[in-house]
Amino acid sequence: MSSNLQNLYRQVIMDHYKNPRNKGLIADAGYQDVHLKNPTCGDDVTISVKASGDVIDDIRHEGVGCAICCSSASVMSEVLVDKTFAEALHITDSFYEIVKGEDIADDLDEDDMGDAIVYAGVSQFPARIKCATIAWKAFEEAVAEVRKARD
Amino acid sequence: MSLDVNEIREDFDILKEPMNGKPLVYLDSAATALKPKVVLDRMAHYNTKASANVHRGVYQISNEATQMYEGARKTVADFLGAASEREIVFTKGATSALNLVAMSYGLHNLKPGDEILTTELEHHSSFLPWQNVAKVTGAVLKFVPLTEEGRVTVENVEAAVTPRTKVVALNHVSNVMGFITPIKEICEVAHRVGAVVVVDAAQSAPHMKIDVQALGCDFLAITGHKIYGPTGIGALYGRFDLLNAMAPVEFGGEMIDVVDLAGSTFKDAPFRFEAGTPPIAGAIGLAAAMDYLTGFGWDAVRQHELALRDYAISQLSQVEGLQIFNPKTDTGILSFNLDMVHPHDMATVYDANGICVRAGHHCAQLLMRFLKQPATLRATFSIYNTQADVDALVRATIEGKETFDVF
Numbered sequence: 119m120s121s122n123l124q125n126l127y128r129q130v131i132m133d134h135y136k137n138p139r140n141k142g143l144i145a146d147a148g149y150q151d152v153h154l155k156n157p158t159c160g161d162d163v164t165i166s167v168k169a170s171g172d173v174i175d176d177i178r179h180e181g182v183g184c185a186i187c188c189s190s191a192s193v194m195s196e197v198l199v200d201k202t203f204a205e206a207l208h209i210t211d212s213f214y215e216i217v218k219g220e221d222i223a224d225d226l227d228e229d230d231m232g233d234a235i236v237y238a239g240v241s242q243f244p245a246r247i248k249c250a251t252i253a254w255k256a257f258e259e260a261v262a263e264v265r266k267a268r269d
Numbered sequence: 270m271s272l273d274v275n276e277i278r279e280d281f282d283i284l285k286e287p288m289n290g291k292p293l294v295y296l297d298s299a300a301t302a303l304k305p306k307v308v309l310d311r312m313a314h315y316n317t318k319a320s321a322n323v324h325r326g327v328y329q330i331s332n333e334a335t336q337m338y339e340g341a342r343k344t345v346a347d348f349l350g351a352a353s354e355r356e357i358v359f360t361k362g363a364t365s366a367l368n369l370v371a372m373s374y375g376l377h378n379l380k381p382g383d384e385i386l387t388t389e390l391e392h393h394s395s396f397l398p399w400q401n402v403a404k405v406t407g408a409v410l411k412f413v414p415l416t417e418e419g420r421v422t423v424e425n426v427e428a429a430v431t432p433r434t435k436v437v438a439l440n441h442v443s444n445v446m447g448f449i450t451p452i453k454e455i456c457e458v459a460h461r462v463g464a465v466v467v468v469d470a471a472q473s474a475p476h477m478k479i480d481v482q483a484l485g486c487d488f489l490a491i492t493g494h495k496i497y498g499p500t501g502i503g504a505l506y507g508r509f510d511l512l513n514a515m516a517p518v519e520f521g522g523e524m525i526d527v528v529d530l531a532g533s534t535f536k537d538a539p540f541r542f543e544a545g546t547p548p549i550a551g552a553i554g555l556a557a558a559m560d561y562l563t564g565f566g567w568d569a570v571r572q573h574e575l576a577l578r579d580y581a582i583s584q585l586s587q588v589e590g591l592q593i594f595n596p597k598t599d600t601g602i603l604s605f606n607l608d609m610v611h612p613h614d615m616a617t618v619y620d621a622n623g624i625c626v627r628a629g630h631h632c633a634q635l636l637m638r639f640l641k642q643p644a645t646l647r648a649t650f651s652i653y654n655t656q657a658d659v660d661a662l663v664r665a666t667i668e669g670k671e672t673f674d675v676f
Contacts, residue, residue, distance in 0.1 A: 120621045122289070127614075127672060159613050159629050160643035182643055184611035185673075243617050 125239035126246070127185065134189035134233070139196055143180045150267070152260040154252055161187040161249055165194075165256035169264055172202045179253060186246050190237065191253035197232040203261055209234070210254050217241055217250045272565055272573045278653050280305035280561075291623025294661045299444055299472060299602055299649035300627050302497045304558070311557035312499065312550045323549055324523055324540075338549050341556035342539075345504045348559045349489065350480035356512060358505040358539040359552050363471040364394040366490035366505035367438075369542060370467050371398030373515040374488075375436065381407030383435040386464070388413045388421050389635040390443045390450075395469035396635070399438050408435070418597065419446050419639060423454040434464040441473035441489075445631045445647065446595040447602030449473070456485035465511065471495055471503075475651070476574060476600050478567045481506050493551060497652075498558030502551030505542075512538040519544040562652075570652055574601035577650035577659060584663045588670060594640055601650030604631075607666065610673045612646045618669035624661055 143151065148168045155162040161183035168176040177199055179191035194213075198206040212222045213234050219241030222228070228235050240250045278284050281303045284293055295303060321331035323338045339354070346354040360366040375398070379385070385408055387396045403410040413421055413429045421439060430437070437459040442449055456466045465487040470479055474491040481489050488511070492503035507515075517524055517535055521544035526534040535541045562570070578601045585591055590608035606612055616628035627647040630637045637644065648662060 120289075123618060123621045123672065126617065132673070160637075161613075162643075184613040186614070243620065245620070246613070246617060249613065 122239070122242045126243060128236045128239065130193075130233050130236050131185060131189045134192040135185040138179070138188060138192040140176070140178050140192065140199075141180065143178050144176075149176075149178065150260045150264045152256040152263065154256040154259070156183075156187075156248055156252060159184070159249070161252055163187065163191055163253050163256055165191065165253055165260055167257065167260040167264060169203070169261075172204075174199055174201055174203070174206055177257065183252075184249050186237075186240065186249040187252055190234075190250050193233045193237075194253050194257060197234050198257065203265070207258065207261065210258060213237065213254055214251060217247050272569050272652060274573070274653065274655055277565075278655075280307065281653055282306065284653060288623040288625070289621055292661075294622075294624040294658045296648040296650070296654065296658060296662060297625040297627050298475070298651040298654075299495070299647065301494045301500065302475060302651060303653065304494075304499065304554075305497055305561055307561050308498055308554045308557045312554040315550050315553045322546055334549060337553050338547070341552040344556035344559050346506075348474075348479070348563065349491070349504075349506050350478075350482050351506050352482060353509060355537070355539060356481075356506055356509050358507065358512070358542045359547050360490075360503045360505050360542075361501055361548070362494070362503035363469060363490040363492035364503075366492075366503050367394050367467065367469060368398045369505055369518055370488045370490075370507070371402050372518045373542075374465070374511065375399065375402035376405060377516055379403075379406040379408040379435055382433060383408040384431060384433045385410050385436045385438065386413055386426070386429055386434050386459075387411075387438045388440075389415055389639050390419060390421060390446065390448070391438070391440055391633070391635065392444050392469060392471070393632045393634070394471075395438055395440055395467075399436065402436075409433075413439075415639065418448075419443075419595070419636070420448050421450050421455075423451050423458060426455050427458050430458055430462050430464065432462055434459065434462050436467060437464050438467040438469075440469040440471075441479070442470075442476065442600055442602070443633075443636075444472045444602065445604050445633050445636050445645065447472075447598035447600040447604075448595070449477075449599040452484045452486055456487075460485070472600070472602065475562070477571060487511055493555040493558065496555075496558050497562055499551050499554040502548045502555045504555070507538065509538065512542075515542075517541045517544065521545045565652065573652065574650050574654075577601055577654055577656070578603065580656055581648065581650065581659045581662065584659060585666065588663065588666050590670065591666065594642070594645060601654075602647065603649070604645045604647045606642060606645050607670055607673075610669065612644045614673065615646055615666070615669050618672060619662070619665050622661065622665040622668070624665055626662070 163181035166178040177195040217240040319333040468489040489506040494500040524544040612628040
């Protein structure tokens with residue numbers, strides 16, 4: 119198998135794909151849902167965010183799609199929980215840099231990124247960047263909705 | 270005569286360029302075919318030696334450009350077996366050709382309660398224009414039930430037509446299943462109730478002789494880039510009496526007869542439908558591609574593609590967990606998935622191996638629902654493909670299976 123492929127489909131990604139964490143939505147008015155899909159490939163993700171004050175208490179996800187898309191939602195739900203909105207959005211921006219082959223932000227380290235760091239392998243396959251980022255985009259929208267609702 | 274594939278491959282420089290460090294294996298010709306040198310040369314000739322507008326200038330190179338452009342129309346007419354080049358409208362592609370029929374014939378002729386018959390096997394461009402016509406006019410869009418295998422049959426069309434059926438819109442070859450639709454027989458059924466038949470031939474034109482008069486269809490759309498021609502050019506065939514009674518959908522230069530403050534009149538078909546400067550280089554390239562393709566002889570093309578199809582089916586069938594959705598495909602279009610592996614993950618495995626395979630819903634979401642798949646993989650076999658291409662596909666499929674089975 120080519121090393122690029124091995125880099126993309128790392129054990130951790132396949133583990134999150136086969137055994138997703140925080141999967142399934144919770145019927146609770148405290149959650150803000152955002153549903154996104156990529157019509158060209160059928161990736162279909164709902165991200166559900168619960169926050170108290172400025173801190174994210176829980177992230178749930180539901181949907182169908184490829185291994186990169188589904189695993190990324192699972193990883194995100196673990197990486198961003200218990201972070202403040204500002205911290206979570208900063209990590210999200212850094213994630214977008216990682217999948218493009220760029221470095222993480224200077225004020226972040228690999229621990230902040232958690233399992234999300236392995237998505238650097240996506241940079242070798244630009245067509246898959248959308249798969250990796252769709253859950254994170256949905257998260258960003260959910261945070262914006264929460265903030266808007268409070269204004 | 271069989272195809273000399275090695276010689277054909279010499280005509281396509283792109284096949285010498287590696288992808289991801291591997292020899293390029295191009296199995297996505299149903300999305301767009303590669304372009305041979307002769308097409309590029311003929312377009313370059315126009316652009317470098319006779320780059321004038323058509324039907325306008327009185328000078329020599331404008332006349333030359335007009336002759337090449339109108340000569341291309343004659344080539345398309347012959348390619349499709351049309352009675353006259355007056356029945357050929359140049360368009361941007363098959364999509365704009367099908368939209369032209371819907372926007373002009375459909376919107377002006379259909380009334381509330383009229384019926385449009387189509388199928389779930391359609392590419393979005395064959396069915397969405399008619400969904401719009403139904404919405405605007407109050408006509409009813411009806412779907413011919415497919416067989417369990419996913420085919421359109423004459424019997425099912427016969428059962429679905431009524432005296433209110435005004436339009437039957439369907440493909441000649443499905444872009445996912447590769448099935449050939451029995452157009453000739455369906456035209457007979459449709460014409461008995463006075464309906465017109467609109468054929469999306471984007472996927473048949475590269476693979477078999479089309480004869481619109483033998484088929485008996487009223488309209489037929491093709492696109493250039495799937496038959497080894499350039500993008501941005503296609504053609505609509507329309508029976509002249511129908512075409513010449515239709516209103517233009519685009520207005521502007523060159524389509525007019527007399528322009529007056531109080532109102533204007535327009536040229537006869539096909540010029541009425543070609544407002545503005547047409548894609549001249551595209552039309553010339555399309556004609557070059559048609560000459561190139563027909564030069565091989567349809568029997569040889571078909572025999573070659575079907576041999577690759579049979580070989581691919583026999584080899585892929587041996588991969589455990591691989592499901593072929595159209596094992597009885599009539600063309601070199603093969604759709605499949607590997608159990609428990611999303612087609613986009615597989616497509617990346619192919620990509621890493623230098624193999625171009627389509628993964629997605631193929632602009633056929635209705636059919637994906639019919640197949641109960643979010644998306645499928647699709648490989649297409651064309652004139653430049655070889656058994657070695659199939660072997661590479663099978664090797665990468667096994668690699669993909671092993672990659673994802675490990676976890």
